[in-house]
Amino acid sequence: MTVTAAILTIALPAVAAVCGLLFARSRTAAAEWGIVGALGAVVASAVEAFGVATGGSAASITFLGRVDLGVGTLALDIRTDSLSSSVSLAVAVVAACVQIYSTAYLHGEGTPEAPIRYPAYAATVSLFTAAMMLVVHADDLILLLVGWEGMGICSYLLIGHHSERATARAAAVKAFLVTRAGDLGVMAAVVLLLGSARTTSIRALIAAAEELPASTVTAAALLMLLGVIGKSAQFPLHTWLPDAMEGPTPVSALIHAATMVAAGVFLVARLLPVFFAADGALTIAAIVASITMLGAALAALAQDDLKRLLAYSTISQVAYMLAGVAVAQDAGEAAPGVFHLLTHAGFKALLFLVAGCCIHLVNSNLMSRMGGMGRTQPALMVLLGLGLAALAGIPPFSGFWSKEAVLTAAEHAAVEGDGGLVAWIVLVSGVLTALVTGVYSGRAFSLVAFGDPAPSEDGHETEVHRLPRAMMWPLWVLAVPTVGLGLVLLSPPDILHGVHVSWLTAFTGTLVSLAGVGWSLTVTRIGGKDVADALPPGVRAFLRDGYRLDDVQDALVVRPYRALARLAHAGDQEVVDFYPRGSVTVARWAGLKLRRLQAGMANGYVAWVVLGAVAAGLAGVVLS
Amino acid sequence: MSGAELLFAAFGLLAATAAFLAVGSRHVVHAALWLVVALGSLAGVYLVLGAEIVALVQLLVYVGAVVVLVLFALMMTRAPIGIRDDLFVGKGQRLAAVLAGVAVAGLLGGTLLVAVGDATVDPDTARGQAEPIGRAVFAAWALPFELLSLLLLAALIGAVAVSRGRQK
């Protein structure tokens, strides 16, 4: 029963996408297909979660049949267990909210410069949901790769939704190519595993993780890690996420907050025993996570575009999740990371949608133009406050519990476990990130809620906007998990059994984040400069541009690649094509020269006959 | 050096020099006349080698008919009389001609001399008489001679048809 529900979570959105694209005549019809698909997914994942929760063991059934490869049979199966059911529920909820929200957010199509694209948009979001569900439920690495890349192409399409903007087009291509470069790792891992372990079934791999030759497991794990870093936008493959903000905000909420970026962490959690068997993999993951965590938080500090701030904050929070999983002491419990994944899905989606509303009101991303919303939109600001509080990790919101769980796990690994130096690094950077997160959340809140409203030129600022209900309702729905997900610890599903929060770290963590928030809220009150303005202008620009990694990437990859391509194209024309063209000209030239021999004189011809005879004669005598 | 050898040397030498002059002379009619001398002395050579009938045929057909035809042809194509230096092709092709001639002579002569060495042969004059040749022709070579007659007929008709003008 649970497994059929799992298949439904994949099938319903997929069918909705296809029907939406083919049969939807009008915009509303397309929207309805989208919402129906999303709600179907929610119901199905709820049933699945309920089934798993009430004791249903991990089951799997064949989904796309069996493939006999000669080296072993490939079973493209679907599996459900508490990890997959909980994540799928989160994904379904966020997806539903985004579908509903988008119906109102993407208005004003149909004019020549904004052509009707909503049907395609809704279908792509549904397809994306189906792909994410496939990743979550896949019991075979190749099937997972299918969902994995499906998400990649959907994110490309959605980022490129406003394809009339050059930046959107560039961001879409960049997003797909960087993630695709990362996916090479997963594909290489699949090739490696098919080669040696003769199977890519996750269940079999987990079971056989110990027996596999150490070198193969390590190589496979590291390669998969490359895929994770690409998909979850970890350093150094994170540059695509901030640019991905070119896409419509609901897209960012769904893809770049709740689901796709989390898929990487999900994969590590799913294959934790394999990562465990690979000795070096988890330490590297931890180091990358800690670097990304701190770097992204600092970059978020210097942003003045609300969406880019949230993007960098997402990178930092995903690093948190990865750290949570990386410091796991034994192959069983990836709980802290997963728990943070669930809570982050809730509050980050809320934050993005709220940001969407703000942008909708002042139709500009810049926080400086959004000042003084506290008075005009009190309800929105409450929601913003809730979200930022959860982000900063202020009790009793969900963010606090999951962040503290990660820190506790890190501290536990550092102190009792054999986590050694790496666990300490994670712990320290975790605390520092908590501080910086507190600062930038507070700064954001103060700028948007309390800042002085910027004078808008066309003077429509005076009449108070009423946000359409379709945009407000999803916010309230998402506010529930943001606030209450902590309660789930009371009777946690078995995936979250490993979560426990030690009071010492909880206290220090809360202290640090409260300090951060308090300082950034009050500093403008007491006449000091805003936190970001306090930074020297050069440093701020450097941080705002994300450490100028884009220029590095451009110099190292893009420019040499284009030069090589031009060389290849010219080479194809001149070098490789030289021989056939050359041989034709030689043949024509030879034809002309040989034709010259026909001098017309009869006894000239006899000369050639005699010459030929003499030559043949000599050859004959020699050969006899 | 037996008597026959001496006779053969004389005729041979005469034939060779006459041939070279026929080919090299700058006077058109002299060339034809030297050809007559060459072919005549060759008839002598055949006599020495014991091929009596062949010598006769050589005298009759070659010297009698062929050379006469050549002379007539020279007259009818109003070939220039007297010493002319336009009877030879350009420098390049003449050199090639000399080289070709020497090469052919060398190749033939060399191969045969190596094969022949100093073998001597005593030609039996009776073998070349008319009677044995006639008997051989009728006993063994009927088909070639019939075909030969056909060939001569064709050559005749061809020559007449070609030289006769357009038949109105």
Place this chain on the structure above:
Amino acid sequence: MSGIADAIENVTGAWILPIMVGLPLIVAVVLVIARRLSDDVATLVAASTATVTFVLAILASIAAGPYRDGEMVLELDRSWVPALGVGFHFGMDGVSAPLVLLTGLLGVLVCVHSVRVRPASGRARLLVACYLAVVGGALATFTVMDAVLFFIAFELVLVPMWFAIAFWGDDTQPDAPGRPGGEVARRDAANRFILFTAIGSALMLVGLLYVALQTGTTDLGKLADLAGEGLSHDVQVIAACFIVVGLSVKAPAFGVHTWLPPAHTIAPTGGSVLLAGVLLKMGTYGLVRVAVPILPDGFRTVAPFLALFAVLGIVWAGLACFVERDLKRLIALSSVAHMGFVLLGIASMTPQGLQGALFANIAHGLITGLLFLTVGSLKDRHHTADLALIGAGLRDRVPRLGWLLAFGAVAGLGLPGLAGFWGELLAIVGTWQSTGASSSLGTAGRPFAVVAVVGTVIAAVYLLRVLRLVWHGAAADAPQRVVPDATRHEVMVAAPLVVATVALGLLPWLLLDLTGPAVRVLLIVSGGNQ
């Protein structure tokens, strides 16, 4: 299924294959002769013939029945030239069945396409006759089991395709930058096509004859059973060199591929579809049917070089596509890259490699066929295939064509979940497996696999560049803004290809169960490592 198979088998007996091959050829000749037939009637006749042929192909593949034990079925053997031991020997197995189906399908689509879309220079009757002749020739190549007859069928497609390119090609397009367009370009492209293929098939003939003379039989079935035991090692190496070089000219391996871009650029839409979808497959099919099973040791020594050129093709063609301005030339170069994967899979001589190669063969046929149909329609509307002149914003100006182009591009870059992915993955797995002493690639296998994996990204780079230039972007700044969208007819022609690509992508076992047993039989016989 087996019930139907026996029913077909005893109804037509083994005559189904010769009829399937003969029908298009005969109708082609009839169309050429019937000078009074109007173009409309002619294209309808051709379309119905192609449909009947496709139905026959389907029946034949069903009749070829359970492919579990992978041996040759539907055999028919009539001697034709006893002196050379040449006979009409037809047969079908797991390797040729999918290719026959693909050819039948593309044949139908091209003929149906030409019913509505007529060539600019008229005389559609002769053009459609050429298409049918090419389909007939290709079907013959895939079902014939005699070396000399294989050579004849191989050359059968040359003349019709030459005429298709030379007389109905696009005359606005110079075949290479800086060269005159029009008649000269068309004639040059056509000549280049026929001369490259002719030298290839001549070399192949030398190889085939050498094998036939050494073993005494020209029957491919018997030769495969012999698996090279009658031939000494260096005989096999010499024969393999000739055959592999000859065949790799047709499936353009890098180095001998420069005939492909001009031919595809200049050929009419239907011509390019058949050229990419059918003709390129004859080369790779030849390798799998003739080279691998008959000359195992010989092919094992040649394989590393074939693999090297394959990999070089993948990277080089991928790079060249990145800066290519003409869309049809770009797709042609991408075909070189895709066929690079196929050749790599064959060179690995492992079951996965060969299955990957055959899968990629079919996938490339479908995807590139779709791309050429779409680009052909675009070219008919914009009178050019130059990316800059087509202009941006296709997704808004011509939504249907835009989506087909986007789908084709995405499938082309080997997105998992679509047909292109499985071929490439299995080819790479096969190459990775092909290490160790008894393998064909030895130490070179692994590096080639790594480069091939990187190759898959290169495909994404140039295809997304295309989408970025033409599909995305504002419709406002396109030079020719008002262009009619794809008609229902054109969408119906492209639909089967889209459905097939998705079906094969999601359910790979549809094809892998067909080719699996046959490939294993070929490799067990030739002792290829598992």
Place this chain on the structure above:
Amino acid sequence: MIHLAGPVVLAAALAGAGVYGLLARRNAVLVLIGAELLLNAVNVLLVTAGTLPAGGLAALSAGGPARATAGDPLLPGPVLAIVVITIAAAEIGLALAVVLLTFRQRGTSDLTELRELGEGSPTYDEHPDAGELPPPASAPETPPGDDRTPSAAGAVR
């Protein structure tokens, strides 16, 4: 007793002269003289072969004076010599007819002027009168140029 070297040298000399004559002469008739000499060289060799015992040089090289063993009764050497002479006669007959025809048509028998058919020669004209296509079929088929077409026959050219 005649040393065979004699006839061999004579034949070689005649052949050399014949070849030189063939290639070096400009006048058509004199070229034919060269040809005749070449044929005479062949005759010398054939007559010499006639004097050899039945097995030819192979038998001779088996040692001993030649007279002892009998010659081949069929006398191939001399018969072939006679045949050669007859063929030469036929050839020269036709050759002179052709030379006269050339002379009548072109007024010269100098080979250096008779070369307009050779593609490489300076006087070669690719399309002498690539005239326009004939008027539509209705007009009678009488292509231009008078000396070529006998009007009498009236048949299709």
Place this chain on the structure above:
Amino acid sequence: MNYASGLDTVQSVDWRLLAPVLGPVVAVAAILVLDAIGPERPGFRRLHDVLAVLGLVGAGAGVLLLVADGTTASTLCVPGGGLELPSCSYLVSPLTLTLQGLVIAGALVCLLLAVDGRAAIDRAPHHVLMLVAVTGALSLAGARDLITIVVAFETASLPAIALVALRRDAPGAQGAFTLLLTAVGSLGLLLMGMALLVLSTGSVHLDRIVAALATDPNLPQLSGPVRAVAALGAVLILAGVGFKMSAVPFHLWTPDTYAGAPLPIAAFLSVVSKTAGLAALVVLLPVGLPGLAGVWAPVIGVVAALTVTFGNLVAMRQTVAVRLLAWSTVAQAGWVLLPLSAARPGTPSAVRAATAASVGYLVAYAAASLAAFSVVVIVGRRHPAAEEHSIEAYRGLARREPVASAVLAFALACLAGLPPGIVGLMAKVVVFRPIVGATSWWLAGIAAVNVVFGLVYYVRWGALLFSPASGRALTWRVSVGEGLALGASGAACVALSVWPQAVAGLLPTVLR
């Protein structure tokens, strides 16, 4: 000592075996008598044509009869010269009959083409010369001693020279003189070669020469220098016969003479006299001197490679129709000679296979070349530039004259070796087989490249037929002779394509 003691009876003749040779001779006699006594009325002159055709048909019937009873018999024999079987001047074997059949078919088509031509205005000489040439070729196919061979060879080439001259204008004269001089020079070389053979082996009959030059140890071997003389003789024979096959470097006369000759005579030269050339080559070398195969096979290989490449390269540059066909026959001669190089081991099977392939290709070439020439003759007669019309005259011909252009296109496909010309393709396979069997890779490589070179100009010409016509394309009413010739040669091409066994399975038994 009476040397002629054993030869007291006149040579016996088996007329049945000589029937094919006598057919044309009887016709010649009839024509000459008729011409002498017949009145001048034009209707009467048609009778000459009928007689000539009847002569050839009679010869054809003779060949068919001999094929029917299938025995290999010989006539005009000489009392045994110490060998078990008497040496004979004329032998009827599958080789003979195949070559004779080809000569008769080719001559028939050329005669039909020539009948309406300008050169045949004065009927009698033209037909006589052609029939004598055919007689020479037929007797050459059966001749088995050097004297008969040389006389037959000359009887085949001398009348051809006269036929070329029958055009009676400046190009005709120069073409005839070029051919004449080349023929005389080559005759000198051929006779020199034969003289050396007579000198070294002492006999003229081929079976005795074979015995003398046998390579198996138990027979008396020729000493080194004498064998060198025989080898030089063999190669000079090859050089002497080379001009008739238009093999490089003896081919220079071909384009000039074809351009100078009337078109039907060019067809005659390209098919009948080339068959006679191959007959001489096959009778003299593979049948006559298998012992020296180690000498002449490599030389033929080099000559063939040169010929096919030379012919193709220059043919690419031709624009005049008849010159393009001339260079194409040079190239095709190369293809005919290529398999003979595989006779190197000299064993009966190798020599048989090589000769069978060579004759097989000649059959395919003859059919295709005749078809092409028929169309060129038809167009030549309607084009103002007559013999020098360029291939541009064929632009867009398919639209107005579908039948003729279909035959020409099919013939060009056969010559190029491209389907639909299956016979050409099968002929290429037949040629490649012995070369690959003898593993001479350099030759196989050159042959493969030349397949491509050949394609260039055949495809260019074929394409002209179907490309849109710029001006008004030619159109005509075909005469009886031309129609028959076109139909017969086209049908031959198609028949051979449907049943290539006729090309691939020739001469199954040991070569004699």
